[in-house]
Amino acid sequence: MMTCAQVADVVRDHELGRLPGRARWSVRLHLLMCDGCRRYWRQLRAVAGLLQAQPEAPPEPDAEAALLARFRARRDEPGAS
Amino acid sequence: MYAALCLSVPAVPAGSVDPLVTRLRAGDEAAFTGAVRALHDTLRRLARTILRSDALVDEAIQDAWIGVLRGLDRFEGRSSFRTWVCSILVNRARTLAARDRHHEELPDDDLAGAAALDARPVAWTDESPARLAERAELVAFVGAALEQLPPRQRAVVMLRDVKAWDADEVCEALGISEGNQRVLLHRGRAQLRAMLEAHLAGGAP
Numbered sequence: 001m002m003t004c005a006q007v008a009d010v011v012r013d014h015e016l017g018r019l020p021g022r023a024r025w026s027v028r029l030h031l032l033m034c035d036g037c038r039r040y041w042r043q044l045r046a047v048a049g050l051l052q053a054q055p056e057a058p059p060e061p062d063a064e065a066a067l068l069a070r071f072r073a074r075r076d077e078p079g080a081s
Numbered sequence: 082m083y084a085a086l087c088l089s090v091p092a093v094p095a096g097s098v099d100p101l102v103t104r105l106r107a108g109d110e111a112a113f114t115g116a117v118r119a120l121h122d123t124l125r126r127l128a129r130t131i132l133r134s135d136a137l138v139d140e141a142i143q144d145a146w147i148g149v150l151r152g153l154d155r156f157e158g159r160s161s162f163r164t165w166v167c168s169i170l171v172n173r174a175r176t177l178a179a180r181d182r183h184h185e186e187l188p189d190d191d192l193a194g195a196a197a198l199d200a201r202p203v204a205w206t207d208e209s210p211a212r213l214a215e216r217a218e219l220v221a222f223v224g225a226a227l228e229q230l231p232p233r234q235r236a237v238v239m240l241r242d243v244k245a246w247d248a249d250e251v252c253e254a255l256g257i258s259e260g261n262q263r264v265l266l267h268r269g270r271a272q273l274r275a276m277l278e279a280h281l282a283g284g285a286p
Contacts, residue, residue, distance in 0.1 A: 009263065018247055036201045042208045047273050048242040049210035050223035056122040063139060067117055067146050068110065074150050075108035 002026045004037055011041045012048070099162045105153055117146060120163060124170050126239050127254075130232040131174040134181075141177055145170035160253050163246075167254035202274075205281050219277070226276045233257075234269035241266055 007030045013019055014027040031038055104112035124145060128138040148169045156165060213219055227235060227243075236255055240246040246254075252262050 009267070012242070013247070016245065016247075039202045039204065039208070042210070043202060043205065043274055043278075044270060045210040046205075046208055046213045047223065047270065047277055049214040050220050050277070051227060051238070051243045051273075053214045053220045054224045054227075054243065057125065059117055059121045059142075060139070063143060064114065064117055067143065068114060070147060070150055071108075071110065071113045074153075 002030050007037050128174045130236040141174040144173045164250045164254045234265045237265040238269035
């Protein structure tokens with residue numbers, strides 16, 4: 001039987017399907033029986049959802065163009081970069 | 082055409098040659114631009130955990146990509162492409178930080194002592210991830226809370242919980258042990274959870 005602390009460590013990996021079979025079943029069983037861990041997991045997911053909703057800035061067009069020029073130079077003149 | 086590439090650069094199991102790397106070696110411009118765009122936010126946030134000035138952050142990102150182009154033919158695929166790019170960025174940012182005389186070293190997180198276990202969590206007024214993520218004010222609050230975390234916790238939480246990387250990739254990109262990764266993640270998450278909990282309890286509408 002996994003402890004709450006052990007479950008807390010891997011509950012997101014479990015959600016993302018990253019645990020091997022045995023651990024997956026242990027976590028599932030624990031979550032079934034433990035209100036506290038189910039709540040903790042829900043709250044972790046809520047925080048992660050809010051983090052993932054952050055706006056992302058694209059690269060500056062000038063910086064991107066400069067890199068693309070480097071990329072072309074490397075392709076067209078191997079060994080030059 | 083490369084819309085799918087722009088959305089994310091996926092993890093590819095170590096050992097197999099990432100198709101993206103093959104396309105880059107072949108000189109595929111769309112693949113390159115797609116990768117630069119897809120990883121920009123990750124690289125920028127990572128560099129900002131090491132460097133304070135925006136100008137140096139931009140420089141580190143440019144340097145990292147130039148390093149990627151130089152090393153492309155030697156890349157062996159032992160780590161994922163994105164892990165490799167990020168580890169180059171981290172090295173570059175550290176070099177720039179050491180060189181900058183005006184740079185004030187960002188403090189290392191204190192990892193002394195065992196991570197305290199969370200007490201039994203109390204209920205929030207709303208715990209639905211989907212509903213909470215629709216509240217712009219909460220998104221901004223958590224974004225600001227993340228910025229307040231100590232730098233290494235911020236880097237780990239960003240990669241694990243914002244970008245959904247797995248633990249091995251994070252250890253490799255940041256050059257930290259599995260144990261440190263776990264402690265940093267646990268502390269960062271605990272801090273964010275506590276801040277959001279206090280905010281929700283503070284009578285936010």
